[in-house]
Amino acid sequence: MATELAPAQLLTGGEAVAEAMCQIDPDVVPIYPITPQTPIIQGFAKAVADGRAHGELIDVESEHSAMSASIASALAGARTMTATSSQGLALMAEVVYIAASMRAPVVMALGNRALSGPINIHCDHSDSMLIRDSGAIQLFAENAQEAYDLTVIAPRLAEHPDVLLPVLVCQDGFTITHSAEPVTLLDDAEVREFVGEYRIPYPLLDLSRATTQGPFAMPDYYYELRRQQAAAIEGALGVFEEIAAEFAEVTGRRYGSVEPYHLDDAERALVCLGSTAGTAKDVVDELRAEGEHVGLLKITSFRPLPAEKIHDLLRTTDAVAVLDRADSPGGEPPLYAEVAVALSGEAPELRTYVYGLGGRDLHPEDLRQVFAGTAPHYVGLRNDVGLRSEPCPA
Amino acid sequence: MGSLTGWRGLAPGGVVVRDEAEQPHTGGWRTGLRPAVDLELCVDCLLCWLYCPDSAVRLDGTAFAGFDLDYCKGCELCAAVCPTSAIEMVPDGD
Numbered sequence: 001m002a003t004e005l006a007p008a009q010l011l012t013g014g015e016a017v018a019e020a021m022c023q024i025d026p027d028v029v030p031i032y033p034i035t036p037q038t039p040i041i042q043g044f045a046k047a048v049a050d051g052r053a054h055g056e057l058i059d060v061e062s063e064h065s066a067m068s069a070s071i072a073s074a075l076a077g078a079r080t081m082t083a084t085s086s087q088g089l090a091l092m093a094e095v096v097y098i099a100a101s102m103r104a105p106v107v108m109a110l111g112n113r114a115l116s117g118p119i120n121i122h123c124d125h126s127d128s129m130l131i132r133d134s135g136a137i138q139l140f141a142e143n144a145q146e147a148y149d150l151t152v153i154a155p156r157l158a159e160h161p162d163v164l165l166p167v168l169v170c171q172d173g174f175t176i177t178h179s180a181e182p183v184t185l186l187d188d189a190e191v192r193e194f195v196g197e198y199r200i201p202y203p204l205l206d207l208s209r210a211t212t213q214g215p216f217a218m219p220d221y222y223y224e225l226r227r228q229q230a231a232a233i234e235g236a237l238g239v240f241e242e243i244a245a246e247f248a249e250v251t252g253r254r255y256g257s258v259e260p261y262h263l264d265d266a267e268r269a270l271v272c273l274g275s276t277a278g279t280a281k282d283v284v285d286e287l288r289a290e291g292e293h294v295g296l297l298k299i300t301s302f303r304p305l306p307a308e309k310i311h312d313l314l315r316t317t318d319a320v321a322v323l324d325r326a327d328s329p330g331g332e333p334p335l336y337a338e339v340a341v342a343l344s345g346e347a348p349e350l351r352t353y354v355y356g357l358g359g360r361d362l363h364p365e366d367l368r369q370v371f372a373g374t375a376p377h378y379v380g381l382r383n384d385v386g387l388r389s390e391p392c393p394a
Numbered sequence: 395m396g397s398l399t400g401w402r403g404l405a406p407g408g409v410v411v412r413d414e415a416e417q418p419h420t421g422g423w424r425t426g427l428r429p430a431v432d433l434e435l436c437v438d439c440l441l442c443w444l445y446c447p448d449s450a451v452r453l454d455g456t457a458f459a460g461f462d463l464d465y466c467k468g469c470e471l472c473a474a475v476c477p478t479s480a481i482e483m484v485p486d487g488d
Contacts, residue, residue: 103407164406202409212410224401225408231401 018043100135122359266295
């Protein structure tokens with residue numbers, strides 16, 4: 001049932017996600033601060049101090065401990081959230097794999113930030129890509145509103161009995177975490193009703209049914225358990241669509257694993273993640289006004305990746321340019337590699353672009369050049385002439 | 395060992411529910427020595443229960459109630475920590 005929408009408030013992505021956390025009111029939040037995630041947990045900690053949120057905030061000594069404590073609390077039977085960025089996620093990475101394999105439905109806010117080195121605090125997606133194969137779900141927000149909405153959706157997805165996996169809600173560091181924009185919030189009661197009670201099939205603290213969690217698995221069972229985990233994240237695509245449809249009934253805002261933008265008759269299309277989609281939509285609008293048949297495919301669910309949808313939505317185009325905000329030195333950029341596989345054997349000419357590493361700005365003019373086919377592989381890099389492999393200066 | 399289960403039949407994350415699981419008697423690996431107790435000397439301090447790495451010391455409420463030889467591996471820790479020397483290790487067959 002659609003309710004009357006509240007007026008929008010001016011919030012940064014970090015503040016909006018902190019607000020979502022207050023409304024979800026998780027039982028336990030193990031946390032270690034890191035830029036640009038800090039405003040998220042700062043906002044939530046203030047709400048706990050003010051008595052508005054009631055969760056147990058655990059100041060742990062590292063992100064490795066934050067995720068370890070999160071697994072323990074989620075499996076004990078408590079709704080658990082945390083947040084991190086960049087090096088924090090790198091330190092956590094070992095344990096993110098374990099969270100996924102133990103099927104711990106931890107919800108994590110990620111402020112995407114470049115991995116060291118050189119050390120940097122600004123946005124790219126190298127932190128997300130580091131845990132690409134962990135088995136954790138990764139949803140990318142385009143703006144503060146999406147970061148808020150996806151955070152409200154995330155516990156339902158994580159805790160769904162067919163999923164039971166960590167969910168990361170990724171928002172571009174600074175570009176979204178620290179930029180104020182109008183955000184429409186739900187009522188506290190609406191969020192509480194939407195997320196419902198925390199339920200998992202085998203809570204560790206259910207003393208009437210003693211369990212071993214995270215057992216050793218030898219060659220006779222490791223493979224089966226990995227397959228089970230892969231099936232869970234594959235199934236999460238359909239579950240996400242169901243929950244998103246329910247969310248749309250409450251808010252009027254409809255999410256999907258991808259968002260096609262003017263793709264129906266597009267001859268040339270961009271594919272990207274995160275806030276770049278906002279810039280790309282403006283460029284598509286401008287080029288459309290100039291009579292060009294261009295479009296955009298924004299990927300909201302990077303893990304699981306909706307390869308079939310990508311195929312179906314792009315196969316009739318003439319050319320597809322994939323924009324990666326992360327590089328894979330010595331190999332193909334991650335999003336490009338997967339879009340290329342999704343479209344293998346199909347007609348579109350594929351092009352790969354890396355951009356925005358370490359917070360390098362991407363300008364509308366850069367995207368015009370990508371559409372025109374005149375941009376170099378490394379978009380926005382000084383003195384690049386378009387070659388991917390150049391001899392390294394001695 | 396029973397037949398192996400396919401991936402669809404496993405609990406999420408491989409969770410093992412104790413009451414549904416086969417309970418291998420790991421005491422079968424025992425070193426050849428087992429603990430024997432002189433109850434006249436036992437003061438129910440429960441240090442053996444606290445230290446036993448295999449949870450093989452049985453309790454009756456807060457009183458010592460013997461050893462579970464299905465799980466005791468003969469490590470001798472209980473005998474080492476017993477403050478009244480009520481526990482001594484004896485050959486398994488005795």
